[in-house]
Amino acid sequence: MAVQTTGTSQPTAPTDSTAGVSLGPAVALSCRECGERLPLGPVFACAECFGPLEIAYELPGGDPEALRARIAAGPNSIWRYAPLLPVPADVTDRPGTNPGFTQLVKADNLARELGVTGSLHIKDDSGNPTHSFKDRVVAIAVEAAHAFGFTTLSCSSTGNLAGAVGAAAARAGFRSCVFIPHDLEQGKVVMAAVYGGELVGIEGNYDEVNRFCSELIGDPLGEGWGFVNVNLRPYYAEGSKTLAYEICEQLGWRLPDQLVVPIASGSQLTKIDKGLKELIAVGLVEDRPYRIFGAQAAGCSPVSRAYKEGHEVVRPVKPDTIAKSLAIGNPADGPYVLDIARRTGGSVEDVTDAQIVDAIKQLARTEGIFAETAGGVTVGVTRKLLESGELDPSLSTVVLNTGDGLKTLDAVAPTTGPTATIRPSLDAFRAAGLAS
Numbered sequence: 001m002a003v004q005t006t007g008t009s010q011p012t013a014p015t016d017s018t019a020g021v022s023l024g025p026a027v028a029l030s031c032r033e034c035g036e037r038l039p040l041g042p043v044f045a046c047a048e049c050f051g052p053l054e055i056a057y058e059l060p061g062g063d064p065e066a067l068r069a070r071i072a073a074g075p076n077s078i079w080r081y082a083p084l085l086p087v088p089a090d091v092t093d094r095p096g097t098n099p100g101f102t103q104l105v106k107a108d109n110l111a112r113e114l115g116v117t118g119s120l121h122i123k124d125d126s127g128n129p130t131h132s133f134k135d136r137v138v139a140i141a142v143e144a145a146h147a148f149g150f151t152t153l154s155c156s157s158t159g160n161l162a163g164a165v166g167a168a169a170a171r172a173g174f175r176s177c178v179f180i181p182h183d184l185e186q187g188k189v190v191m192a193a194v195y196g197g198e199l200v201g202i203e204g205n206y207d208e209v210n211r212f213c214s215e216l217i218g219d220p221l222g223e224g225w226g227f228v229n230v231n232l233r234p235y236y237a238e239g240s241k242t243l244a245y246e247i248c249e250q251l252g253w254r255l256p257d258q259l260v261v262p263i264a265s266g267s268q269l270t271k272i273d274k275g276l277k278e279l280i281a282v283g284l285v286e287d288r289p290y291r292i293f294g295a296q297a298a299g300c301s302p303v304s305r306a307y308k309e310g311h312e313v314v315r316p317v318k319p320d321t322i323a324k325s326l327a328i329g330n331p332a333d334g335p336y337v338l339d340i341a342r343r344t345g346g347s348v349e350d351v352t353d354a355q356i357v358d359a360i361k362q363l364a365r366t367e368g369i370f371a372e373t374a375g376g377v378t379v380g381v382t383r384k385l386l387e388s389g390e391l392d393p394s395l396s397t398v399v400l401n402t403g404d405g406l407k408t409l410d411a412v413a414p415t416t417g418p419t420a421t422i423r424p425s426l427d428a429f430r431a432a433g434l435a436s
């Protein structure tokens with residue numbers, strides 16, 4: 001069982017009483033391995049077996065039509081799904097970044113190029129406040145940090161998370177101090193710093209940053225700190241469910257047949273599956289099969305490799321890829337991703353850096369969407385799975401773009417630029433041969 005965190009000591013909340021916290025329909029933490037239940041609090045690993053904890057709910061039962069109407073009447077953000085999230089009912093009363101409600105783009109041009117005869121949609125999460133899907137998970141973690149009385153927000157980040165934490169802390173009035181590998185793309189470093197919180201570059205890769213944060217949590221130095229993706233991870237992770245909710249609502253409360261989802265730690269993929277199962281459970285969508293496909297970069301493909309080799313555990317790797325937002329060599333949710341891909345009839349595939357760049361350009365050229373490298377990974381993998389026949393071109397498919405190409409300009413800059421540079425004269429333009 002791969003648990004991302006190493007220390008056995010767990011932080012206590014800054015206030016003694018987490019007993020009175022009210023986080024909407026969330027009723028407890030439960031261990032994903034042994035089922036042990038604990039009260040809601042800032043803990044992330046089971047005291048019995050060290051398995052990861054997740055949120056257990058009492059979900060709204062009864063009339064799906066009433067729930068659908070309540071969601072439809074809610075705000076144009078993830079908070080419309082508050083009845084299904086671990087957040088208090090008054091969540092919209094406090095200042096927050098209010099992410100979500102991003103576009104689901106019908107990608108007919110790309111579908112034509114790829115030979116998809118069913119429907120193809122891009123869920124474009126570059127439209128979030130800090131231009132990646134991370135605003136969703138951070139928004140939920142901030143609510144937990146507030147409930148547990150933390151005053152400093154922190155994280156270990158592959159880049160996008162640091163920016164999302166910085167922005168959310170600024171808006172909600174927390175101090176922030178975030179940790180990143182020192183060699184990230186300039187766009188990510190600048191975005192992580194501009195919101196005024198503290199940003200620390202660590203001389204090491206993400207897995208080393210994460211290990212450092214786990215040590216900090218077990219030390220008095222880190223007391224009172226809410227690490228959104230470590231000690232607040234059970235809450236943070238639930239934010240990814242809103243991708244599943246939105247996709248289904250935007251499809252007219254229908255499940256897509258196939259989803260292609262990027263994998264870093266694997267949290268997003270596992271919680272999209274959880275979100276889809278919850279929608280079925282509360283009767284908002286029809287109970288029928290769907291298939292989830294995981295996407296990695298070849299230069300960091302521990303889950304893809306384990307899938308292809310038929311393993312149930314994921315052997316860690318040392319990442320080397322331009323898809324830095326997905327560069328986690330020791331993915332905490334890897335084994336759960338393998339289970340979901342196999343159980344739903346999906347698979348896990350990876351693409352090379354050259355294929356990632358190619359896919360970024362193809363998506364931009366066909367649909368006018370400029371994806372970050374993680375979007376190049378999902379579009380590239382979609383193409384590969386269509387070629388291998390694993391994705392059925394006659395079904396409905398949703399491909400996730402989880403970030404913005406402006407943050408990873410280096411990926412395409414060497415092969416993208418002006419067609420011509422000319423003097424400002426009609427003669428020069430004529431000579432360039434560009435008139436139609």
Ligand SMILES: *Cc1c(COP(=O)(O)O)cnc(C)c1O
Nearest residue numbers: 160264265266267268374402403
């Ligand atoms: C963090 C991130 C993901 C997914 O991360 P998980 O750890 O697998 O949840 C996907 N895309 C982008 C752009 C990200 O920043």
Ligand SMILES: [Zn+2]
Nearest residue numbers: 031034046049
């Ligand atoms: Zn356990």
